[in-house]
Amino acid sequence: MSTQRHDTRLDRFVDSYADRTNGMRASAVRALFAVANRPEIVSLAGGMPNIKDLALDVIADNMARLIRDHGAQIMQYGSGQGELRIREKILDVMALEGITAHPDDIVITAGSQQGLDLVTRVFCDPGDVILAESPSYVGALGTFLSYQTEVVHVASDDEGIDPAALRDTIVRLKSEGKRVKFLYTIPNFSNPSGLTQSQARRREVVDVCNAGDVMVVEDNPYGLLTLEGEPQPAMRATDPDVIYLGSFSKIFAPGFRVGWVLAPHGVREKLVLAQESATLCPPVFSQFAIADYLEHYDWRGQIVTYRHMYRGRRDAMLEELSERMPHGVSWTHPAGGFFVWLTLPDGLDAQAMLPRGVNARVAYVPGAAFYADGQGSNNIRLSFCFPPADRIREGVQRLASVIEGELEVQEIFGTRTTRPSRLHGPSVSPDLAS
Amino acid sequence: MTVIVIAGGLSHERDVSLRSGRRVATALREAGREVIETDINPQLLPLFAEHPDAVAVPMLHGGLGEDGALREVLEIMGVPFVGSSGAASRMTFDKSIAHARVSAAGIATPQQVALPQDIFRELGAQTIMRGISQRYGFPLMVKPARSGSALGVSKVERAEDLPSALVGAYAYGEVAVIEEFIAGTEVSVTVLDEGDGPVALPPVEIRPASGIYDYESRYTAGATRFVTPAELPDEVLARAGEVAVAAHEALGQRHLSRADMIVRADGTPVFFEGNVAPGMTETSLSPLAFEAGGRTMGEVFSRLVDLAR
DSSP states (O other): OOOOOEEEOSOTTTTTSOGGGTTOOOOHHHHHGGGGGSTTSEEOOOOOOOOTTSOHHHHHHHHHHHHHHHHHHHTSOOOTTOOHHHHHHHHHHHHTTTOOOOGGGEEEESHHHHHHHHHHHHHOOTTOEEEEESSOOHHHHHHHHHTTOEEEEEOEETTEEOHHHHHHHHHHHHHTTOOEEEEEEOOSSOTTTOOOOOHHHHHHHHHHHHHTTOEEEEEOSSTTOBSSSSOOOOGGGTOTTSEEEEESTTTTOGGGOOEEEEOOHHHHHHHHHHHHHHHSSOOHHHHHHHHHHHHHSOHHHHHHHHHHHHHHHHHHHHHHHHHHOOTTOEEOOOSBSSEEEEEOOTTOOHHHHHHHHHHTTEEOEEGGGGOSSSOOTTEEEEEOSSSOHHHHHHHHHHHHHHHHHHHHHHHHHTOOOOOOOSOOGGGSOHHHHO | OEEEEEOOOSSTTHHHHHHHHHHHHHHHHHTTOEEEEEOSSTTHHHHHHHOTTOEEEEOOOSHHHHSSHHHHHHHHHTOOBSSOOHHHHHHHHSHHHHHHHHHHTTOOOOOEEEEEHHHHHHHOHHHHHHHHHHHHOSSEEEEESSOOTTTTOEEEOSGGGHHHHHHHHHTTOSEEEEEEOOOSEEEEEEEEESSSOEEEOOOEEEEETTSSOOHHHHHSTTSEEEEESOSSOHHHHHHHHHHHHHHHHHTTOOSEEEEEEEEOTTSOEEEEEEESSOOOSTTOHHHHHHHHTTOOHHHHHHHHHHHHO
């Protein structure tokens, strides 16, 4: 008599998924981050802005007034391009970085992350190449890979993308018959490096891309959060063909999920159609809430408050790193934004070290997440945006002990050799990535 | 009576624990139980004081939840709970101790050595690693002694990969176990004791598409095929069940456990790991075994809650 057997893969649709989902899998690194939200852990991993200091009572009153006076409109479907009222106010925000534009050229998105998705959707076919800084934003890499594009990192230094390397890369890829669609860059206080492209470099980078017939996509969520001096003119300020992604997530609050794309007319038309097919319209309620905030609240003053607060946290992190880190560890000195990029001595693998970090009650994001090609195994992204200064200091102290412990183990086993990591972009959850 | 499902914790398996806890809590509610879900935190013991009739269901994986510490405290506080005692959990959770106990009970186990990190520093890593290579050959398995969900586990194919495998295991804890690799069919047997003695549920055969039942294969739906009962001769299935029950008893386990083993080509089951808090997620093995045994998760846990009371 034969035994009745049940054979299952626990997902009856497992053979039906599109190829683009191949990278969407469970990962041990992602699981380790589940511990990061416990209060015992100092999380230097998440890129969440600190919004606790917003005047929540004032915002609550404004929201109540909005619903009372305009509820029927703001809870209704809206324009696929986004509401004119907020698009007009966005011009004021972008003017702080030297951008002049027309509200008709703005498309509202559900955070700039959706802007990235729409831009990739309208431009990229499977196999197309997207150029990115070394390292680059993990959330963007995840989007690019989900459209089955090939991400090629361009050598970058303390001033940003190396224009000569960019030129050589474009020439090489084209000679290989590849279609290079755009350069993705975060010129201000980059996520994850914290570094800023010099103005001279920006001009050169745009010129090289224009000469190579490669678009530039400028992602600028942190530009107004300068911690030293005034905001720099955006790349889009000098070239109207640059596709610009903006966001209220860092200068106001991310929960509203409102960002925007500023694009040349033809591109904007396509983006609106893509937005309509994706969501019909971006969230109307959130758009009105933010427009109201921009009209009735001292948002410029709030940005200054944020700068002061983040400067204190950055300084705490940099001071503690200087005092605590073992010999051989180096890091960037960001002039704004949220992140410090740490480089460990050769051979240390930040991903393999992460469980040791969790044991020591400190979390960080391993650097390999910010590369599509396995680089970054001895890098770490540290965030100074969310924990207060005393917790940041505590976290850096713990991390220093973790690195010392790992150095000792490496010394014992003689494993100080650099090896590529298996981790790549889509493995890190969005709250840690942003 | 209130059932308090404890999930989360500070271990590396927090995410898995939260998912297991949620599923068990839902199943118990569907079975008509009043359930409170909680993390392990300073509010936990006051919660039991507020609910003196409560029964605890620890669904913590790894760390304090599975190493027996929480269960010892529950015993001290007089809180009834589902599952093995603190002492049995401590024995089971540490692979080196479980290995010795199960082996002493006459159950086949892989050759194993458990070594703390310090011994490599004191005696010289190269010499010890050379000895390991000669003793066990390749491939061999390297695992943290106290961890689950295959976190930190490596199958080492070549001598040059042994150091990085050890570094990976020591990132999870101070002691690693090194085992000979056993080739064969990987099966998992859930043991249930509902008051009439431990009974093995049908063995579940594990066939990961990648060939390795690692974290990704465990928790990505569709990445692994599960065949229940395992595609093995009936007498081998029976032997696997006997081994699981014998291990359950050797480790002093109670109510519910899971034994992971490899069945060699000659039909011998080789025990390599026990679990006092088997995963109950959407992709876990014990829920498949319940189903194959004609039981629902709600029925099983509801019965165990009554037994624990």
